Amino acid sequence: MNTHLRFWLGAAALGLALVAGLRLLGNDYGYFAGYFVLQYVVLAGAWNILGGYAGYVNFGAAGFMAAGAYSAIVVRQWLGWDLIPGIFAAAFVAGLLGLGTGYLTLRLKGVYFSIATLCLAVVLQTLVVNWDYVGGSRGAYIIHARDIPPFNSYSEMLFIVMLALAIITTGIGRAVEMSRLGRGLQAIRDNERAAEAVGVPTLRLKLVATTLCGALMGVAGAPLPYYSGYLNPEAAFSLAYAVNAIAMPLIGGAGTWAGPVIGAVLLASLQQAATVTISSALNLWIVGWMLVIFVAVAPRGILGWFRRRA
């Protein structure tokens, strides 16, 4: 069987099993915890396209994610459209933002590019804080219906949407990795000048990667206001998103499609579990230590560690 078809069928089966399992569990908390983990699968997968394959470290994940979240809010306030159109709008706006950022900053390399992406998040936050239409510093509220047939609950609907987005993002990451685009990006990561010399269209590939990365990060953010019912700039531009978007692929194994999934499931599950068990400042300490340990013991992530041992 075609490997792509096998992947999509396997992912769909896993998704269905997850939904069925949570339905059996019979409480909404499973959906909320699942949503929390899956949003990071999308975010980490998006980061991996530019950061993992091309080696361009994007510190502005929170900015792109917030651009998606606020696009969904604008679409709702302006046109009255709901979540799904909001996701498409988020992909379009954040993708465009990614393209623009790429065009303006890809002459920068290494740490300079990273700082530029960090600055983008700051600029966007300032814009949102001063934009009253989306609530400005006061934040925006989204009042949603209590039940969305045919789903059992609103949280189940959000979970399924995020699950679909996570599968699509992982599939896109996998397709990129196995395509000429992915190989080109890996060539850029290894030696950009050499890649250019042998005919890799570096600028075009990098622009495709920044656009794709931005769009998927925006998609990760679009359901956020629907999830929390309220979004203010501090929450949307939270540093946690930027840090996790980098930490998760690094822990799982950057530059591979499965790495971000493993890292996100591992780290986000740990964070969620710590929130409802340890439930004190200690959970941040644990996450910090986990990062330190992985950087020291498995600098190429879990996948890299397994491969080295294999």
Place this chain on the structure above:
Amino acid sequence: MRNISRRDFGRLTMASAVASAGTLAGAFPALAQGTNPIRIGMSMSLSGGLAGNGRAALAAQQIWASDVNAKGGLLGRPVQLVFYDDQTNGGQVPGIYTKLLDVDKVDLVTSPYATAMIAPAMPVVMQRQMCFVTILGAGVNTTFKYDRHFNMNVVGDNMKETFAKGFLDIAATLEPKPRSIAILAVDNDFAQRAAESARFLARQRNIRVVYDRSYPPSTVDFSPTMRAVQAARPDLIYIASYPPDSNGILRASSELRISAQMFGGGMVGPQLAAFQAQLGPILNNLVNWDIFSVEPTMNFPGVSEFLTKYREVAVKEQTDVLGNYIPPYAYAQMQIVEQAVKRVGKIDQAALAADMHSQVFDTIIGPVTFSASGEWAHERNLLVQFQGITDGDLERYKRPGAKVILYPANLKSGTPRAPYGTPA
């Protein structure tokens, strides 16, 4: 990339499963402890930016729980607080409330501290029709219009027309009459509402607004901003700021020797012991919004006993050592739940809400009644003035006289002193 072997995949699945186990483990119902306690659930900011106030609020609520349990519990059952740290991250809040209600099966819920954490809890709480007593939210229910929401905040229903009223009323008693005002506010919900009130009321009273600016929350150097305020030569300086900024603004003002007939307004920070210890005499003559002061006019039954208990645990819990800001309100928040449950005689969310709408609650911060929207029916914004502060000694804040109440008239405990700072 080398393809993952089946053995690798097995190992990876195992690793992911170990991590997921923690989350799923939490999804099984927690066992009730002891003799079927009444479980009260809440999310609270125990780490992150709002942890200072969150930890102080939780300490007060735990004192309430031990007080109630010492008296035999509620409806003959012990009370038990079930709380989780939201890390000052609104994104954690919906999950936490779902866990509390669907997994832990708590009987009642109360809120974390402040708007940004309360609002994300609202959809979950509303979906399950729970009665929800919140603390220090600002206008959350304006959007949700939930009839089982009650907010412990002195600002009441109409912040725009009342929040800065005390500041301007006090200013009107000064000689010569102030004719100009500078307004500076941080870009966040509470401060923008406070600044809006000052702007609205100043214009209504023909006080010229000579400076009106906002600054981003990330600002760290306030010297240029305060120089600009100084250059406008206002008679009154109205600041609406949050803790880190309040510190920077007051220090910059001190270094620049800024003086005005009145300085202060809606600064959050000077209410806290850490600020009072650090800033010492810089606070002298500051006229600022507050919610509690240990003045004789606010010595409501039970409050001094509560503060004594709180100050004993505060050092151990590493929270605000004085407890003159959030803690009495957090204790009173739980007293409201307690009194409603006692009157209703059972855990019935609709009946509890009806009781809260109709009754007067006697609490350690005075009598409280709620309006139809769930805000305080009568606003009680305090304007206090720091007087006679010579150093950072916190002992003086345990006695009357250091934080004198100037407004409202029924709680007034002193007269205003002007100006703030040393006149040029």
